[in-house]
Amino acid sequence: MNPDICRERENATFNTETLTNMLDGSAEKTRRRREIESLVINDPDFQHDDPNFMSRSERYDAAVKKSSQMIMKLRDYGISDPEEIYFYKRTARRTFHEAFGLHYTMFLPTLYSQCTPEQQKKWLPLAENFKALGTYAQTELGHGTHIRKLETTATYDPSTQEFVLNCPTVSSIKWWPGGLGKTSNHAIVLAQLYTLGKCHGLHAFIVPIRCMKTHQPLPGVTVGDIGPKFGFEEVDNGYLKLENVRIPRENMLMKYAQVEPDGSYLKPPSDKLTYGTMVFIRAMIVGESARALSKSCTIAIRYSAVRHQSELRPGEPEPQILDYQAQQYKLFPLLAAAYAFTFVGQYMSDTYHRITGHINQGDFSQLPELHALAAGLKAFTTWTANAGIEVCRMACGGHGYLCCSGLPDIYVTFTPTCTYEGENTVMMLQTARFLVKCYRQAREGQQLSGTVSYLNEQQRLQPQPVSSRPTVVNINDLASLVEAYKLRAAKLVEVAAKSLQGELQRSISQEDAWNNSSIELVRASDAHCHYVVVELFAAKLSEISDTAVHSVLNTLALLYALHGITLNSGDFLQLSQITQRIKALLVEIRPNAVALVDSFDYNDEMLNSVLGRYDGNVYESMFEWAKRSPLNRTEVRSFIIFNIIQKK
Ligand SMILES: CCCCCCC/C=C/C(=O)SCCNC(=O)CCNC(=O)[C@H](O)C(C)(C)COP(=O)(O)OP(=O)(O)OC[C@H]1O[C@@H](n2cnc3c(N)ncnc32)[C@H](O)[C@@H]1OP(=O)(O)O
């Protein structure tokens, strides 16, 4: 064990196992999680070489094999709890997505949430036993964001009680769905529903695309892989062109909307229920932001504890780079954000399941807030985590750029979260749409609830414009900082609403007014989400009984809140002493930095990083890794070429 990393662990002021148990929910949950992870770690089938030594085709084939193995093994172990399956899979797939990922994350959830009981009776056994292997095909070449303009059609033929699926133009070809290119034999296809000559907008259909026996594309189906991407190498994101493909009427997902045998259309309680799967994934992505950022912080902080470089004081030995204030200022706010997002991810998941429970009972009243919260937090946390992963990579110097550091793979796998499941700017504008509506309701005296109730509070307490009020902040008191974020959010929502109002008074259209206020609208959503994150971080602290853990997390929460103020100082009164306070907090966190990342409890296999190894023996393992590179399998590779060049 590297002596530096040993010393770091000896200097910690809290018990990492206590914090790990808190993050898991209990000591028993930690035990069980580790037990499941050890099933993968000790399984020779999952001991393979670094995918970075493989070609794309090899990586895809290996991913399909791994997905298949995981299915068999989970069955053999009798593991069926979704959370335990997740622990098993994330250990086996390490940093990468799995080939069957879309089947689990979108195809199955859509069947669960949008099929009638009869349809579930038919399709769930097929899908849960992987006879029907599916994806979620919504995006087209011409449209990803603006789904009301998707062009694929599903036209009902009452004479045969079938839908005829068509991609009428090149721009209507389905493009991007994960697992579509080579893996799936079915797809949930989002298409414009036409019946009795009328268009009823976007609906979901189960479309067989490959023969369940031969896996050959079915008649009228052109399907394939869209080619190499920035990452996601294990996933065959694909294209799908449908030409007069007929499916039975029963293949339209009819839990909410129905087409009768004669073609008559029964509309849903809300036309946004078709969008439900997207809300689910957005909510889950918040937790993915926490995991990607916490993994990156684990790697960068452990490496920074063992890396010695340069000179702090002349004549002294080279210090650990973690002792540089600049290195701490890079990494510790990200470590704080990783903890914040871990708690927000738990809150988002709980909120999603609570509200969808009400929706399943027919209460749709909280759907707008769920949509706004999932959209905003997905955008807010992925933007922060995406940038943070790059900061962690660069904080590791040259070795951070090696694939064996794990950071390039974390980055290229994570970065599309800023785009898929709702491009982040578009999502922030969706949240803004909800905030402006709530602001106007508060102005009219309506009582708001949930995460926007502060808009009432500000109106009631101080009717004068929010922006005119002084921001007095006690920088050592988290509650005071939460109030500052609340005031900032209220102020920026008011600024955005007033910008809209001002545009409208110039008698331009609602749409142009909206577009001309987009900068303020996005900033208002960002401020709202930032307040929600700070507020939830503070609320979590009140649940922590262990004083040592409470103290270190309180320090992190103060750092997160104060650092956020410096990043947005234009929105807060720039409090000059904040920078000094931040410096003091960095010093406070320094002895606990490694223990704090240890508490995330990522085993080396899952971390997949030579720099972030638990034992800190970085250089030896880097050298061993490099020697396994395919280019080093022969001592001489292109001698012939050199020979030719030398002869000229
Ligand atoms: C965890 C790891 C997973 C890895 C795999 C992930 C693979 C990736 C998969 C994908 O990317 S699937 C495709 C994802 N695509 C999108 O997310 C498309 C984004 N675009 C949209 O969602 C919509 O086009 C829009 C931007 C929301 C606009 O929709 P629309 O034009 O219909 O709405 P508006 O006119 O803006 O608003 C109307 C009204 O509807 C409400 N609303 C919009 N969306 C939803 C929703 N999902 N749920 C509930 N309500 C919604 C919106 O708030 C408006 O309400 P009011 O203000 O009128 O009350």
Ligand SMILES: Cc1cc2nc3c(=O)[nH]c(=O)nc-3n(C[C@H](O)[C@H](O)[C@H](O)COP(=O)(O)OP(=O)(O)OC[C@H]3O[C@@H](n4cnc5c(N)ncnc54)[C@H](O)[C@@H]3O)c2cc1C
């Ligand atoms: C790795 C990956 C996996 C994917 N997997 C799937 C999948 O499984 N299934 C599936 O259906 N799709 C999938 N997608 C597609 C994904 O959902 C879309 O790419 C995403 O919704 C963004 O849409 P777009 O590509 O049309 O971007 P665009 O909307 O064209 O974005 C381009 C720019 O336009 C801006 N813009 C667009 N509309 C507005 C507006 N109203 N106001 C302001 N600015 C705007 C955006 O902010 C952005 O800056 C995947 C994509 C990726 C990268």
